[in-house]
Structure formats: C-alpha cells, structure tokens
Amino acid sequence: KNQVEQSPQSLIILERKNCTLQCNYTVSPFSNLRWYKQDTGRGPVSLTIMTFSENTKSNGRYTATLDADTKQSSLHITASQLSDSASYICVAGGSQGNLIFGKGTKLSVKP
Amino acid sequence: GAVVSQHPSWVICKSGTSVKIECRSLDFQATTMFWYRQFPKQSLMLMATSNEGSKATYEQGVEKDKFLINHASLTLSTLTVTSAHPEDSSFYICSAINGQGSYEQYFGPGTRLTVT
Numbered sequence: 001k002n003q004v005e006q007s008p009q010s011l012i013i014l015e016r017k018n019c020t021l022q023c024n025y026t027v028s029p030f031s032n033l034r035w036y037k038q039d040t041g042r043g044p045v046s047l048t049i050m051t052f053s054e055n056t057k058s059n060g061r062y063t064a065t066l067d068a069d070t071k072q073s074s075l076h077i078t079a080s081q082l083s084d085s086a087s088y089i090c091v092a093g094g095s096q097g098n099l100i101f102g103k104g105t106k107l108s109v110k111p
Numbered sequence: 112g113a114v115v116s117q118h119p120s121w122v123i124c125k126s127g128t129s130v131k132i133e134c135r136s137l138d139f140q141a142t143t144m145f146w147y148r149q150f151p152k153q154s155l156m157l158m159a160t161s162n163e164g165s166k167a168t169y170e171q172g173v174e175k176d177k178f179l180i181n182h183a184s185l186t187l188s189t190l191t192v193t194s195a196h197p198e199d200s201s202f203y204i205c206s207a208i209n210g211q212g213s214y215e216q217y218f219g220p221g222t223r224l225t226v227t
Contacts, residue, residue, distance in 0.1 A: 043218035101154035
C-alpha cells in the first residue's frame with residue numbers, strides 16, 4: 001500500500017534553533033519527493049521537489065535530503081523564525097503522476 | 112508566477128443546498144487541475160482530477176454525482192457540492208499543473224466549507 005509516514009507529529013522549538021523533520025515513504029513506482037509548507041487555513045506551498053536521482057535540494061533555510069534506497073527523506077530548517085510555524089507536509093510522487101500525502105509535522109517556533 | 116486562486120475562501124450553507132467553489136490559474140494555463148479535501152489534522156485527500164474539456168476522473172469512494180467538477184477552460188475549474196450535508200464540511204483545496212509533464216503542482220489557498 002502506498003503511504004507516507006512523518007515524524008514527529010508535532011514539534012516545538014525556540015527561535016533561531018535548527019530542526020529536522022523526517023519522512024518515510026512506501027510508494028511504488030516512485031518518481032519524486034516533495035516538501036510543502038502549509039499555514040493554518042491555507043493551501044500548501046512548495047518548498048522542494050527532488051526526483052529519485054537527487055540526494056539533496058535547498059531552498060533558502062530549508063534543505064531536503066532523499067535516500068531512495070531506504071525510502072527516507074528529511075527536511076532541515078536552519079535558524080528558525082517565528083514565521084516558520086506551520087505544518088510541513090511530505091509528499092511522495094509516483095511515476096503515474098499520483099501524489100501520496102503525509103499527515104504533516106506541526107512545527108511551532110517560540111520566541 | 113504560477114498563482115492559483117480559489118473563491119470563496121469560506122462559505123457557510125444550510126444542509127440540502129448546493130455550493131460552488133471556483134479554482135483559477137491566474138498567470139498560466141492549467142491543463143490539469145486537482146481537487147482535494149482536508150479534514151482537521153489529516154492529510155490532503157485527492158478527490159478528483161480534471162482535464163480541460165473532458166470529464167473528471169474521480170478517486171474511489173468519491174461520489175461523482177455529489178461532487179460535480181467542471182473544467183471548462185484552461186484557467187478555470189469548478190467544484191459543486193450538491194445537496195450538502197454536515198459531513199461535507201471540510202477544507203477544499205485545488206491545485207493546477209502548468210503544462211504536461213511538469214512535476215510542480217501549484218495549490219490554491221483553499222475554501223473552508225461549513226454545512227449547518
């Protein structure tokens with residue numbers, strides 16, 4: 001069964017600290033791995049998209065990694081800001097264009 | 112670029128009535144649009160995929176007669192929730208692909224539907 005598991009479910013960190021969110025996926029055939037940021041009551045906004053052949057991709061303070069062998073991905077946030085408080089959703093894309101969404105990690109950045 | 116808008120952003124309707132939600136790609140032509148539903152603390156669930164000028168493809172378990180989707184142009188898709196019931200209350204999000212073969216899906220801001 002295609003599925004995406006994220007951990008932790010929620011996370012609280014202090015401003016300017018770093019954090020890493022985890023994602024394990026079981027999607028076959030696999031094509032790409034995406035990370036989205038979703039503010040409460042808003043649609044998801046793309047952070048990174050990696051194809052199965054890419055190992056890492058950065059977008060400002062966000063760095064995503066992908067290990068297609070172990071089917072794991074991570075999203076590292078550097079020097080967190082209050083505005084980083086949101087849900088971060090890991091999405092695995094299948095070769096047929098299907099997307100499998102994780103439930104997200106809710107991040108709260110406190111001053 | 113690649114902005115997707117939704118209207119309305121929120122709507123409250125009475126049980127038994129129908130509600131139409133619009134999804135527009137503002138600065139690109141969307142050959143394919145998707146409709147998702149998201150319940151609190153849950154992941155986005157794909158409801159249907161619509162291609163311009165053809166019938167939508169619904170996911171298993173989604174009633175096509177209840178959730179009417181029309182993709183009449185390359186910039187507009189509509190979702191009509193017919194005979195709405197309280198259990199249809201949810202956050203509805205659309206997304207669009209800019210051209211075929213693109214990985215990128217651009218999401219709209221969502222529409223909060225509350226059925227009383």
